[in-house]
Amino acid sequence: MTYQDMLVLVDDTPASMARATIATGLAAMLDAQITGAALKSTFLLNYVAAEAVTYLSPALIDSLIKEHDQTVERRCEDARMAFERIAAQSVVRSDWRVLEGDDDAELVRCARRHDLTVAPRLMKAPLGDRQITAGDLALKLGGPVLVVPDLASAQSEVGRNILVAWKGTRESARALHDAWPLITQADSVRFLIVSPNGDEGPDGLLQRHLEHHGLTADIVVDRSDDDAAAAIIRRHVASLKPDLLVMGLYGRSRTSERVFGGVSRDLVGDPPIPMLVSH
Secondary structure (H helix, E strand, C coil): CCCCEEEEECCCCHHHHHHHHHHHHHHHHHCCEEEEEEEECCHHHHCCCHHHHHHCCHHHHHHHHHHHHHHHHHHHHHHHHHHHHHHHHHCCCEEEEEEECCCCHHHHHHHCCCCEEEECCEEECCCCCCEEEHHHHHHHHCCCEEECCCCCCCCCCCCCEEEEECCCCHHHHHHHHHCHHHHCCCCEEEEEEECCCCCCCCCHHHHHHHHHCCCCCEEEEECCCCCCHHHHHHHHHHHHCCCEEEEECCCCCHHHHHHHCCHHHHHHHCCCCCEEEEC
């Protein structure tokens, strides 16, 4: 398995340029095609309440629509030009799309037709009022999402030193195999098992699985009982300094996640480094 077709969500912000640089760098490393995509918003859904339109003159409505559409078009065009410049610098095959951003339906359809989606933690179309989270996108997608922090550096190299948060669950296994194209090319791979109750130890079967693929990896078991799992993962990220964290997304029910927080919600909501997540 490899990534042959990647999608990156871009806009006209500095954070987006760093994200596009990271994504095109990965595409160059994997010899993959990459599609840049911007989200657009529709005037009536986001600019003026629909019921208020009846109180506006036709001339004013036309003026507002024109102003909205010109602003959205200009910002999408700025995003396209910046993306294509970065793609050219990385010498990768690329194309461009503009997607409806007032809901996530078109984004999900597009992302399902790519091997890997690179996205910020929050996505919002220019002049839009609908936020799409990376976590919700990954839940609906059926494939991996690389979540890039807002403060990521454009010079960051992703996928050379990988930390896998391993729990032995379906979600962990899915994330591991979805990250396989990067894991097989990494310089170093570590697995972190958080086991405050002492019921998890070094995973011999996992080690053997990796060896069958010609891979070696350190397996670290953390038995700390004074921190939440998310805090423990953040501590290991700070000490080990990986450039990519791989993690299964939402191992518990969404209701439980909303009420009690949870590792997924904590880390995807504020990723310490680029994270490849999968459900």
